[in-house]
Amino acid sequence: MQMAKSKDKNTEEQILIAAKSVFQSKGMNGARMQEIADNAGINKAMLHYYYRSKQLLFEAVFNHAFSLLAPQLNAILNDDASIEEKIKNFTLNYTTFMMKHPYLPNFIIQELNRNEDFIEKLKENTGFPNLEKFKINVQEEINQGLIKPIDADQLFVNIIALNIFPFLGKPLIKALTNKDEKSYKTFVESRKSDVANFIINSIKNT
Amino acid sequence: MQMAKSKDKNTEEQILIAAKSVFQSKGMNGARMQEIADNAGINKAMLHYYYRSKQLLFEAVFNHAFSLLAPQLNAILNDDASIEEKIKNFTLNYTTFMMKHPYLPNFIIQELNRNEDFIEKLKENTGFPNLEKFKINVQEEINQGLIKPIDADQLFVNIIALNIFPFLGKPLIKALTNKDEKSYKTFVESRKSDVANFIINSIKNT
DNA sequence: ATATTTGTTAACCAAATGGTTAAACCGCAT
DNA sequence: ATGCGGTTTAACCATTTGGTTAACAAATAT
Structure with a gap:
């Protein structure tokens, strides 16, 4: 027993x-x-x-880490809000979440780059983010004239790039913009809404 | 001798x-x-x-790598073209350059994250990118009503995020968007102009 | 020619590292 | 109390790894 x-x-x-x-x-x-x-x-x-083994322990950690990231991405991909709402929600939620887990993005990106085969296993998991619905949503809003024509993949990459990069490039950005820890935090905090506005400004039809 | x-x-x-x-x-x-x-x-x-030693050999490699990246950043920071021109040139040049050195961004970001002290040494080098001129340019164009009000640091981070992320997150993006090597290349190629348009759309006054 | 400096190699070394083992420990059922 | 299964530890092991050494080769200066 x-x-x-x-x-x-x-x-x-x-x-x-x-x-x-x-x-x-x-x-x-x-x-x-x-x-x-x-x-x-x-x-x-x-x-x-x-x-x-070290490898198996690592995989336990990695899979857990990815299981935290995936729902964040799915949030933007699989709900029925407007694109504008999705972007606003995602930007706020993702940044808030990552400020609590600042090592996560770097860890995942780094390890996926170290072993490209690795992501193949992840793709098999249920719950691996799927872009189909997002693509349809984007196309609908383009057809309705709500947003300007844009490739959904490109838009998606732009959204995650703007949100993830501040965590990946923190040391570089801190140095380039001459910010200390505290002002960097303020800077990222501000992005919770700035980034959404930046994206929406770009794609929204007036 | x-x-x-x-x-x-x-x-x-x-x-x-x-x-x-x-x-x-x-x-x-x-x-x-x-x-x-x-x-x-x-x-x-x-x-x-x-x-x-390994450490010194590594530093030789790292410093050389950074000396390739720095001029790319300086290009956008220290010329007299309009913001719009700067963004177009940077996006085209940077992406073209990185397609030839795809490991570079990841290497630099990863190692800067591994050792945060490391960037302090780099800051002392002449030629370390400085944002002052860019900030002034942005402020001028805002005052002239050419672009919408935006914090220059945020704009700068957005520009480099959109350009660098496709190289950092390649395995992730490939998996999420279901692209093979060839179509990913096409995708990045397209960004040479798409990213500039995306940014300019967002900030330009109409 | 030959001494001297520089370049190169095979063999070696100590420390670090992932992993194993055998014995001890501990809570519980009998 | 005794036996038993899962848990924990100290000591150990084989391999890897960054680094060194001593001898050898090659080029150059004298």
């Missing part, structure tokens, strides 16, 4: 929390099993006891 | 070429000195003969 349930559950979770922290800030290649163990306050052998 | 100049020069350069290739595709943590040596077709000891 399972016993010491509270205890083992706790250890397994502690490991995942520690692994998240280390993998997300250092990446697969930079992460050290010993550091994860120290971080979780346990013996290194426990990592292998619960998750066989 | 210096001798065997052609030969040593050649080896040193071969090392840098190989190091560029390996560091840019695998990052500092993922790169292996042995792989660089193999790639350059020389003995591993040569790497240390010419560049003392």
Whole structure:
């Protein structure tokens, strides 16, 4: 029977929390099993006891991270609001969420670039974001004359680029714009609405 | 005196070429000195003969990479064309350039995130991009009523976000938009003008 | 020619690292 | 109390990895 349930559950979770922290800030290649163990306050052998190998532990962390990102993207893709509403909601929600998980975008982008095969597995998951509905919505609003003609893929990439980049390029942007941590935060905060307005200004018919 | 100049020069350069290739595709943590040596077709000891340590070899590669990026940014910041012209030129030039060096943006962003202190050294270099002139230009055009009011920092970030992100998020975008290598290339090619129009549409007064 | 400096290599080294093992530990059922 | 299953640890192991060394080769200066 399972016993010491509270205890083992706790250890397994502690490991995942520690692994998240280390993998997300250092990446697969930079992460050290010993550091994860120290971080979780346990013996290194426990990592292998619960998750066989570094690779599998990494995948547990990565899949969890991606499972946080995917719903954010689906939010804009699969609801029935107008394009304008979608963009406003997405920009606000996504930025708010990422300010709480600032390592997430970088981690995912970095690891997807490290191993291109990796995303193939993700595509098979149910819940992997699908653009079909968004494309239809865009086409409808173009036909109705609400927005200017634009390729839906391009629009989608523009939306996520404007929202994600401040988290990917933070060190670069901070240096280029001479901002300290505090003013950078204000800067990103402001983008919660600025970015939506910027996009809508561009595509909306007057 | 210096001798065997052609030969040593050649080896040193071969090392840098190989190091560029390996560091840019695998990052500092993922790169292996042995792989660089193999790639350059020389003995591993040569790497240390010419560049003392992995760290110094990495910095040589990184500084060179950044010295390719910086002029791209300066191009938009320090000329006297109108904002509209600047954006058009930058978008075309930057995308054209990066299609030839697709690993560059990712490499720089990734390594700046790995070591935040790193950018401090870069800031000291002459030629580190400076936004002052761009800010003035933007303010002038706003005052003249040519473009809508917008914070110059936000505009700048939007411009580079839209241009850089397709190279950072390539695996993700490819998967989300169901594009293969060829159609992704077409997609990015199209952005050479699409992105400029998108931005200008947003900020230009009619 | 030959001494000297520079370039190159194979062999080696110490530290780090992912992973394993055997024994100890702990809560519980009998 | 004893046995048993899951849990935890210290010690250990093999491999990888950045880096060094000592000897050798090649080019140049004298």
